[in-house]
Amino acid sequence: MADLKSTFLKVYSVLKDELLQDPAFEFTDASRQWIERMLDYNVPGGKLNRGLSVIDSYKLLKEGKELTEDEIFLASVLGWCIEWLQAYFLVLDDIMDNSVTRRGQPCWFRVPKVGMIAVNDGVLLRNHIPRMLKKHFKGKPYYVDLLDLFNEVEFQTASGQMIDLITTIDGEKDLSKYALSLHRRIVQYKTAYYSFYLPVACALVMSGEDLEKHTVVKDILVQMGVYFQVQDDYLDCFGDPETIGKVGTDIEDFKCSWLVVKALELCNEDQKKLLHEAYGKPDPENVAKVKAIYKDLDLQGVFAEYESQSYAKLNASIEAHPNKSIQAVLKSFLGKIYKRQK
Amino acid sequence: MADLKSTFLKVYSVLKDELLQDPAFEFTDASRQWIERMLDYNVPGGKLNRGLSVIDSYKLLKEGKELTEDEIFLASVLGWCIEWLQAYFLVLDDIMDNSVTRRGQPCWFRVPKVGMIAVNDGVLLRNHIPRMLKKHFKGKPYYVDLLDLFNEVEFQTASGQMIDLITTIDGEKDLSKYALSLHRRIVQYKTAYYSFYLPVACALVMSGEDLEKHTVVKDILVQMGVYFQVQDDYLDCFGDPETIGKVGTDIEDFKCSWLVVKALELCNEDQKKLLHEAYGKPDPENVAKVKAIYKDLDLQGVFAEYESQSYAKLNASIEAHPNKSIQAVLKSFLGKIYKRQK
Numbered sequence: 101m102a103d104l105k106s107t108f109l110k111v112y113s114v115l116k117d118e119l120l121q122d123p124a125f126e127f128t129d130a131s132r133q134w135i136e137r138m139l140d141y142n143v144p145g146g147k148l149n150r151g152l153s154v155i156d157s158y159k160l161l162k163e164g165k166e167l168t169e170d171e172i173f174l175a176s177v178l179g180w181c182i183e184w185l186q187a188y189f190l191v192l193d194d195i196m197d198n199s200v201t202r203r204g205q206p207c208w209f210r211v212p213k214v215g216m217i218a219v220n221d222g223v224l225l226r227n228h229i230p231r232m233l234k235k236h237f238k239g240k241p242y243y244v245d246l247l248d249l250f251n252e253v254e255f256q257t258a259s260g261q262m263i264d265l266i267t268t269i270d271g272e273k274d275l276s277k278y279a280l281s282l283h284r285r286i287v288q289y290k291t292a293y294y295s296f297y298l299p300v301a302c303a304l305v306m307s308g309e310d311l312e313k314h315t316v317v318k319d320i321l322v323q324m325g326v327y328f329q330v331q332d333d334y335l336d337c338f339g340d341p342e343t344i345g346k347v348g349t350d351i352e353d354f355k356c357s358w359l360v361v362k363a364l365e366l367c368n369e370d371q372k373k374l375l376h377e378a379y380g381k382p383d384p385e386n387v388a389k390v391k392a393i394y395k396d397l398d399l400q401g402v403f404a405e406y407e408s409q410s411y412a413k414l415n416a417s418i419e420a421h422p423n424k425s426i427q428a429v430l431k432s433f434l435g436k437i438y439k440r441q442k
Numbered sequence: 443m444a445d446l447k448s449t450f451l452k453v454y455s456v457l458k459d460e461l462l463q464d465p466a467f468e469f470t471d472a473s474r475q476w477i478e479r480m481l482d483y484n485v486p487g488g489k490l491n492r493g494l495s496v497i498d499s500y501k502l503l504k505e506g507k508e509l510t511e512d513e514i515f516l517a518s519v520l521g522w523c524i525e526w527l528q529a530y531f532l533v534l535d536d537i538m539d540n541s542v543t544r545r546g547q548p549c550w551f552r553v554p555k556v557g558m559i560a561v562n563d564g565v566l567l568r569n570h571i572p573r574m575l576k577k578h579f580k581g582k583p584y585y586v587d588l589l590d591l592f593n594e595v596e597f598q599t600a601s602g603q604m605i606d607l608i609t610t611i612d613g614e615k616d617l618s619k620y621a622l623s624l625h626r627r628i629v630q631y632k633t634a635y636y637s638f639y640l641p642v643a644c645a646l647v648m649s650g651e652d653l654e655k656h657t658v659v660k661d662i663l664v665q666m667g668v669y670f671q672v673q674d675d676y677l678d679c680f681g682d683p684e685t686i687g688k689v690g691t692d693i694e695d696f697k698c699s700w701l702v703v704k705a706l707e708l709c710n711e712d713q714k715k716l717l718h719e720a721y722g723k724p725d726p727e728n729v730a731k732v733k734a735i736y737k738d739l740d741l742q743g744v745f746a747e748y749e750s751q752s753y754a755k756l757n758a759s760i761e762a763h764p765n766k767s768i769q770a771v772l773k774s775f776l777g778k779i780y781k782r783q784k
């Protein structure tokens with residue numbers, strides 16, 4: 101596993117070098133240096149789960165057959181395309197959210213002399229994806245499927261981001277909009293497609309599969325992505341900050357979190373009034389009032405129930421799939437997230 | 443011609459309606475309204491030259507054969523894809539340049555309640571392009587060529603934007619960087635590919651041509667795009683504000699304009715010192731000093747010489763092309779811009 105990660109990171113260097121020599125553009129020294137620094141700052145510093153899971157999934161689809169070096173390389177390229185996509189979204193998301201830090205360092209747009217140039221850097225990150233795909237997959241029978249796949253998932257992610265942004269426009273903080281249907285839509289589009297479906301879809305395409313025939317796999321992975329985000333929302337409030345590596349601020353940030361949605365569903369009129377008053381305020385007193393309501397409504401119990409039901413449902417859907425190697429891929433994903441504490 | 447434009451605008455409505463019903467995303471009412479308003483605000487309000495020239499070029503390639511309704515529609519879709527690409531770049535460029543107005547109205551990010559959501563709106567505009575291409579061209583033998591073409595041109599445009607941005611980082615105003623080679627590079631990548639090459643390339647692809655075999659056409663169009671931008675730089679200072687519809691501010695904005703580059707090339711040491719002191723300052727006295735140097739160096743004469751030489755060279759390249767219908771396309775472009783006053 102440590103070995104897989106180091107192989108994967110070596111591919112990053114190869115891809116970066118190729119991008120810095122792209123013949124479609126005449127780099128100046130300054131622009132080549134800019135791109136290199138921008139890539140190193142934004143692309144490889146995450147957990148790399150999404151990227152690595154392309155290789156894992158492809159292995160499982162090959163049912164234990166040893167992968168060739170070429171196959172490992174190509175699966176890694178697709179993995180990095182997902183990491184590039186994520187970097188693109190995060191760079192722009194941090195600008196839009198006016199965030200301060202990301203992955204333990206200042207957000208890219210806050211780095212001196214970067215500022216709003218980060219918008220174009222986000223665009224460049226996105227543009228690197230088709231450059232890498234063309235370089236390594238042009239001529240393969242599934243090349244156009246990869247282009248379509250990345251295009252569709254990017255569209256869905258940006259659309260999810262849009263509903264997230266327009267439901268939380270400054271000065272229009274309106275808790276009555278928050279319902280489970282909206283939460284599910286934001287989460288499904290903004291996170292689930294690119295984080296859960298895309299890695300497996302890449303592995304399937306590389307295995308020669310037609311994605312049109314795998315809508316069931318897509319549905320299961322999207323459901324898993326929603327479950328993952330509900331966990332994320334839960335841990336933001338009830339997780340151990342030491343373990344998850346940050347102090348949650350969803351309540352202060354007026355986030356459309358699964359917890360507030362559930363609270364609004366279960367509360368009485370007095371509690372609803374209190375929630376409307378206290379949710380989205382920055383001071384600890386109001387945060388404490390919200391958390392007290394969450395506890396009064398036993399959201400920890402409600403979540404435990406949601407978690408076991410989700411797990412059972414996902415497991416049943418996976419078991420019902422006719423293909424054993426695809427079952428293995430899906431089970432591997434589910435196993436990694438079930439009852440996670442971080 | 444007025445008829446062509448109204449046909450073209452009807453296709454806009456069709457495309458917008460399709461995007462608002464895209465089955466890849468579950469719109470909420472609010473998000474559907476947001477997109478509609480965002481598209482109407484940003485996409486159709488320009489001169490539409492780039493989009494219309496796809497249809498014009500395709501007609502010329504067909505050598506006078508009457509186009510079918512289907513052909514006109516498809517050429518229009520490609521034309522709108524270019525207009526969408528332009529809208530995407532302009533929305534983001536205005537954010538990065540902190541601009542105030544665009545096409546006679548406030549920049550999109552300055553519209554109340556939009557703000558930084560405009561970053562994601564730019565991303566959505568970009569994402570609409572592959573949605574439109576997939577809807578109308580999937581299954582055509584040249585579908586993948588269209589995807590590759592739009593991807594490459596977008597990459598080149600974003601790369602040109604990058605050198606523009608990093609050579610004018612705030613607090614690093616350094617006139618000594620400005621040279622003809624840098625100017626050419628910015629202009630070629632930021633403007634020429636998408637404004638001149640892309641419309642013709644779309645028409646060629648739709649005609650069944652292999653773009654790999656048309657590098658000469660590409661070179662000519664890119665040269666024309668550079669010439670067009672030099673005119674733009676010239677008119678910014680020496681054009682009639684009534685005619686061009688705006689008062690130029692390239693001097694105040696410290697732009698890497700062809701004029702300042704030529705001035706730096708031709709000036710003596712005293713003039714160079716004066717340019718370094720006065721260029722990029724907002725007050726009319728300094729602007730007047732720069733303009734006085736431009737006049738002393740007879741940049742109007744230098745430009746007239748550049749213009750006639752560019753025209754002669756481009757014309758000769760066009761005449762040398764073996765294909766008469768391609769000659770007609772290129773001549774039509776050149777005819778539209780030669781000695782333009784706006």
Ligand SMILES: [Mg+2]
Pocket residue numbers: 193194197199
């Ligand atoms: Mg954020």
Ligand SMILES: [Mg+2]
Pocket residue numbers: 193196197264
């Ligand atoms: Mg956000």
Ligand SMILES: [Mg+2]
Pocket residue numbers: 332333336
């Ligand atoms: Mg969270």
Ligand SMILES: [Mg+2]
Pocket residue numbers: 535536539541
């Ligand atoms: Mg601008």
Ligand SMILES: [Mg+2]
Pocket residue numbers: 535538539606
């Ligand atoms: Mg600009």
Ligand SMILES: [Mg+2]
Pocket residue numbers: 674675678
């Ligand atoms: Mg100009």
